[in-house]
Amino acid sequence: xxxxxxxxxxTLILAALSKEELYGYRIIQxxxxxxxxxxxxxxxxxxxxxxxxxxxxxVKSRWETQEIGPARKxxxxxxxxxxxxxxxxxxxxxxTGAVDGVLGFAGV
Amino acid sequence: xxxxxxxxxxxxxxxxxxxxxxxxxxxxxxxxxxIWEAIRVLEGEGVSSDNIPTIIIQxxxxxxxxxxxxxxxxxxxxxxxxxxxxxxxxxxxxFILLPLEGPDAFxxxxxxxxxxxxxxxxxxxxxxxHSGLDASECTYPVDGVENVGLPAGNILTLCHTKWLVMKFLxxxxxxxxxxxxxxxxxxxxxxxxLRSVDAAYGEDDLEEIAELxxxxxxxxxxxxxxxxxxxxxxxxxxxxxxxxxEAVDREYALLEAATYWEGDLSQLVEWNPDINPTDEVELxxxxxxxQLLCYTLRQAMVQSVSxxxxxxxxxxxxxLHGESDVVxxxxxxxxxxxxxxxxxxxxxxxxxxxxxxFAYLP
Numbered sequence: 001x002x003x004x005x006x007x008x009x010x011t012l013i014l015a016a017l018s019k020e021e022l023y024g025y026r027i028i029q030x031x032x033x034x035x036x037x038x039x040x041x042x043x044x045x046x047x048x049x050x051x052x053x054x055x056x057x058x059v060k061s062r063w064e065t066q067e068i069g070p071a072r073k074x075x076x077x078x079x080x081x082x083x084x085x086x087x088x089x090x091x092x093x094x095x096t097g098a099v100d101g102v103l104g105f106a107g108v
Numbered sequence: 109x110x111x112x113x114x115x116x117x118x119x120x121x122x123x124x125x126x127x128x129x130x131x132x133x134x135x136x137x138x139x140x141x142x143i144w145e146a147i148r149v150l151e152g153e154g155v156s157s158d159n160i161p162t163i164i165i166q167x168x169x170x171x172x173x174x175x176x177x178x179x180x181x182x183x184x185x186x187x188x189x190x191x192x193x194x195x196x197x198x199x200x201x202x203f204i205l206l207p208l209e210g211p212d213a214f215x216x217x218x219x220x221x222x223x224x225x226x227x228x229x230x231x232x233x234x235x236x237x238h239s240g241l242d243a244s245e246c247t248y249p250v251d252g253v254e255n256v257g258l259p260a261g262n263i264l265t266l267c268h269t270k271w272l273v274m275k276f277l278x279x280x281x282x283x284x285x286x287x288x289x290x291x292x293x294x295x296x297x298x299x300x301x302l303r304s305v306d307a308a309y310g311e312d313d314l315e316e317i318a319e320l321x322x323x324x325x326x327x328x329x330x331x332x333x334x335x336x337x338x339x340x341x342x343x344x345x346x347x348x349x350x351x352x353x354e355a356v357d358r359e360y361a362l363l364e365a366a367t368y369w370e371g372d373l374s375q376l377v378e379w380n381p382d383i384n385p386t387d388e389v390e391l392x393x394x395x396x397x398x399q400l401l402c403y404t405l406r407q408a409m410v411q412s413v414s415x416x417x418x419x420x421x422x423x424x425x426x427x428l429h430g431e432s433d434v435v436x437x438x439x440x441x442x443x444x445x446x447x448x449x450x451x452x453x454x455x456x457x458x459x460x461x462x463x464x465x466f467a468y469l470p
Contacts, residue, residue: 023145024138025142025146025149029149042167042168044121044142044174045169045173045174047139047142047174048178049177051181052180055181063137069141069145069148070137070141072141073137073138
């Protein structure tokens with residue numbers, strides 16, 4: 001699973017942001033929850049990816065202060081990010097569909 | 109965030125990231141928020157407070173590795189190194205590609221990047237930029253090339269350019285103003301034309317030559333005026349006067365002449381019957397040897413620009429100097445017509461047609 005995850009973390013993060021804006025730790029939790037704990041990211045590695053996505057204009061961010069605790073940095077998907085996500089999802093489905101086809105041929 | 113271990117983790121990330129100033133401050137705040145959220149969640153799950161730091165640090169991953177990932181964005185030395193590497197690749201590519209491709213390099217279609225940046229420049233530096241673009245596209249994502257490499261390349265190019273189109277554009281408006289590659293090609297052709305005219309004429313024809321060369325220059329200037337952000341009168345005083353009589357490099361001039369005239373040597377012979385056309389190369393070489401022109405364009409001023417949606421009339425006031433005195437001063441009028449379907453067509457005339465109206469002495 002770890003190898004498969006390589007290169008797809010950006011897509012997972014974009015997908016996590018597809019419904020609402022989220023802060024870093026919540027993104028990590030959401031990916032974990034929605035994958036039934038199958039996808040557990042190195043928590044620190046999410047942040048460089050988020051910053052890189054922001055640099056590419058795929059996500060945007062804003063700070064929100066809290067009554068208790070340090071301010072949260074919320075990330076939201078941009079239109080460009082949404083398009084990127086749709087493209088990545090298409091590629092991923094095409095890939096998994098192809099693998100399914102071969103596995104189906106093997107009857108496993 | 110009183111726990112020393114957490115602080116150490118954050119500091120390690122920050123140190124490895126090379127982030128400075130507000131980037132560092134933001135990153136610190138974001139990491140502190142991450143730890144705070146993690147503590148809160150783990151406490152909610154009933155994890156013993158003694159075990160929480162270990163779990164958080166373990167789940168976070170290697171702070172040095174994560175910091176290094178930030179370094180690609182925030183570390184100044186890394187980013188500067190990337191720029192240097194990009195242009196080193198470009199220059200290496202120049203020396204490999206130029207002998208192979210020569211002027212053809214200009215005719216390659218790149219992509220939207222080229223539309224967005226002005227790369228009018230000195231011949232070899234423009235090739236370097238284009239070659240660098242090719243090479244660096246293989247090395248970095250297109251976004252990276254756009255954000256890092258090209259602006260730096262354009263700065264280098266602009267620093268060295270002496271070409272007139274740039275004189276029309278205030279620096280702050282450069283990045284927002286599109287100059288078609290047609291302009292670049294026209295300027296390049298002008299240089300070739302200048303040298304080949306230089307090579308082909310005799311001393312007696314100086315005035316005629318000067319006018320022909322000027323006309324070619326002014327055609328490009330008229331296109332430049334099309335792009336000028338305002339209709340203000342624009343003066344161009346040349347820090348480096350444009351020498352019309354210098355064959356800087358004769359081999360280069362031969363190549364230029366052959367390229368510009370597309371090998372139509374008969375025209376050269378017609379203009380200069382003293383040359384014996386026994387051998388094409390020798391013919392050109394002999395023509396270059398003469399280095400006949402001595403005029404220098406010292407100043408050109410856009411006297412007026414009247415612009416419509418797809419047409420402009422540009423009037424120039426130009427001064428030609430000899431060794432010491434003004435030897436000619438004229439007004440030139442050009443009509444520029446723009447054709448929308450141009451880019452990425454390779455032929456200049458598909459984009460702009462420049463018609464000479466008239467020239468007259470003031």
